[in-house]
Amino acid sequence: MKTTINQVHKYVDQTVTLGAWLANKRSSGKIAFLQLRDGSGFIQGVVVKEEVGEEVFQLAKGLTQETSMYVTGVVRKDERSPLGYELNVTGIKVLHESVDFPITPKEHGTEFLMDNRHLWLRSRRQHAVMKIRNEIIRATYEFFNENGFAKVDPPILTGSAPEGTSELFATKYFDEDAYLSQSGQLYMEAAAMALGKVFSFGPTFRAEKSKTRRHLIEFWMIEPEMAFVEFEENLEVQEQYVSYIVQSVLKNCQLELKTLGRDISKLEKITAPFPRISYDDAIKFLHEKGFEDIQWGDDFGAPHETAIAESFEKPVFITHYPVGIKPFYMQPHPERDDVVLCADLIAPEGYGEIIGGSERIHDMKLLEEKLKEHGLDATHAYKWYLELRQYGSVPHSGFGLGLERTVAWISGVEHVRETIPFPRLLNRLYP
Numbered sequence: 001m002k003t004t005i006n007q008v009h010k011y012v013d014q015t016v017t018l019g020a021w022l023a024n025k026r027s028s029g030k031i032a033f034l035q036l037r038d039g040s041g042f043i044q045g046v047v048v049k050e051e052v053g054e055e056v057f058q059l060a061k062g063l064t065q066e067t068s069m070y071v072t073g074v075v076r077k078d079e080r081s082p083l084g085y086e087l088n089v090t091g092i093k094v095l096h097e098s099v100d101f102p103i104t105p106k107e108h109g110t111e112f113l114m115d116n117r118h119l120w121l122r123s124r125r126q127h128a129v130m131k132i133r134n135e136i137i138r139a140t141y142e143f144f145n146e147n148g149f150a151k152v153d154p155p156i157l158t159g160s161a162p163e164g165t166s167e168l169f170a171t172k173y174f175d176e177d178a179y180l181s182q183s184g185q186l187y188m189e190a191a192a193m194a195l196g197k198v199f200s201f202g203p204t205f206r207a208e209k210s211k212t213r214r215h216l217i218e219f220w221m222i223e224p225e226m227a228f229v230e231f232e233e234n235l236e237v238q239e240q241y242v243s244y245i246v247q248s249v250l251k252n253c254q255l256e257l258k259t260l261g262r263d264i265s266k267l268e269k270i271t272a273p274f275p276r277i278s279y280d281d282a283i284k285f286l287h288e289k290g291f292e293d294i295q296w297g298d299d300f301g302a303p304h305e306t307a308i309a310e311s312f313e314k315p316v317f318i319t320h321y322p323v324g325i326k327p328f329y330m331q332p333h334p335e336r337d338d339v340v341l342c343a344d345l346i347a348p349e350g351y352g353e354i355i356g357g358s359e360r361i362h363d364m365k366l367l368e369e370k371l372k373e374h375g376l377d378a379t380h381a382y383k384w385y386l387e388l389r390q391y392g393s394v395p396h397s398g399f400g401l402g403l404e405r406t407v408a409w410i411s412g413v414e415h416v417r418e419t420i421p422f423p424r425l426l427n428r429l430y431p
């Protein structure tokens with residue numbers, strides 16, 4: 001029976017054939033242990049000389065890393081292995097011999113691994129991170145579908161820039177100037193007026209000259225937008241959604257979390273509701289903690305976010321930021337003109353901001369003023385956006401969750417470069 005490693009539990013004590021690569025091996029005079037991988041998982045193949053005979057045993061002993069093959073054997077239950085099963089090998093058919101695979105089981109430097117990203121992806125650790133990423137994506141679609149959201153795809157080539165004009169990738173669109181999307185939000189607002197509750201999932205681009213463990217030039221964002229949903233209700237959707245993806249990973253990626261050595265007890269605590277702290281109180285808190293440099297009106301840096309997050313076991317919402325450090329589209333506070341109805345969600349354990357969201361301005365006149373203040377063209381590039389407020393305007397809210405930062409946090413990996421298959425970083429466009 002031809003099968004895959006993640007299905008061997010169905011064939012205990014039966015003979016199966018796996019298409020596999022050799023990840024690693026060790027052997028003695030009488031027995032060889034092959035670490036086999038097939039994309040679905042990893043399994044140990046045990047080759048016993050007495051059972052298979054001299055020829056197969058010598059073949060097994062001589063296999064080189066990443067050689068591809070069909071391996072036949074009997075599935076055995078094995079409590080000691082992470083998978084719970086191993087393969088008692090009876091035959092091997094080599095498909096392609098691999099010579100000098102550069103990524104050996106020893107330690108390598110980051111630059112070397114990044115240069116070999118196309119091959120590094122095969123490692124057990126990278127495999128685990130990609131599986132967790134996939135589970136978060138799967139759970140995202142499940143959550144939003146179950147909660148009545150329709151998926152809408154905003155354009156990637158755009159003429160308007162929601163998050164400010166300094167970090168745009170410009171390109172020619174025939175004779176016009178165009179930009180790669182920084183956020184689909186403005187289009188999602190239009191979609192919410194048509195479909196009520198919508199979400200998008202797509203690539204976004206920021207020409208940020210930041211070289212930190214949280215910044216990518218190209219990253220993927222999940223952007224829900226909801227008509228008739230106000231500030232506080234928006235936070236409730238966010239905490240439900242984030243808890244849902246964490247609990248889904250806990251349920252469906254146990255092996256991967258173990259491979260990564262993730263402290264699962266920390267993830268088990270991630271259930272709604274999440275704590276909330278206002279920007280005002282966050283500033284007071286930081287002053288008490290000895291951050292004297294930061295003043296009301298300043299944006300938080302990574303050390304500030306980490307200090308705040310450290311006092312909570314769950315992600316924490318920082319709410320009501322000063323109007324001056326947030327984009328033009330955010331709804332002002334009903335009783336204060338110096339803060340807006342927004343919140344950033346800060347992940348625990350120093351992973352930083354994973355969500356930015358807000359209630360949106362729905363009054364046409366106010367939006368027109370804000371566009372003007374920000375030097376944005378209400379007669380051309382933003383004309384259509386303004387027009388959304390002209391025909392039955394309603395309160396509405398939404399948010400954007402950065403996938404890679406979320407994968408980093410849930411997987412417990414240090415740097416976002418390991419959370420996307422082919423990271424685009426400052427000074428890195430290959431592979």
Ligand code: 4AD
Pocket residue numbers: 162163182183184185206208214215216217219221223224353354355356357358398399400401402403404405416
């Ligand atoms: O806070 P941001 O800039 O919000 C927006 O773009 C809104 N228009 C979203 C919305 O309301 N629909 O970005 C949202 C999230 C951040 O919280 C962060 O997780 C992630 O996107 N992000 C990045 N991730 C990796 N690399 C970067 N350079 C990122 N910039 C933002």
Ligand code: MG
Pocket residue numbers: 344353355356
């Ligand atoms: Mg933000």
